[in-house]
Amino acid sequence: MEKAILFLNFLGTGEFILIAFVFLLLFGPDKIPGIARNVGKGIRKIKDASEGIKQEIHASSNDVSSMASDIKKEMDELEDLTQSVKRGVKKTLDN
Numbered sequence: 001m002e003k004a005i006l007f008l009n010f011l012g013t014g015e016f017i018l019i020a021f022v023f024l025l026l027f028g029p030d031k032i033p034g035i036a037r038n039v040g041k042g043i044r045k046i047k048d049a050s051e052g053i054k055q056e057i058h059a060s061s062n063d064v065s066s067m068a069s070d071i072k073k074e075m076d077e078l079e080d081l082t083q084s085v086k087r088g089v090k091k092t093l094d095n
Helices: 002-009 013-094
Strands: none
16 A cells, blocks of 8 residues: 555645546546446456465465474484384493
């Protein structure tokens, strides 16, 4: 929203009135509400799509962190098993 406001800061009152007048001439007063409605629907679809993408990214990052946690757990178990085997071999060699 701030970007749109910043864009409007570059337009003076005269330029804004000129753009509105040209828009009115091109499309006529009957079509402008429909165009505005369609533009609003388009913006809503874009926002919904971007929200969906954000949710997918968040879900993926949660899956990755869960997988990393599982891998760390398995690595710890493997290290414990390795240490156990090492102790068993050393005990066998000492006897």
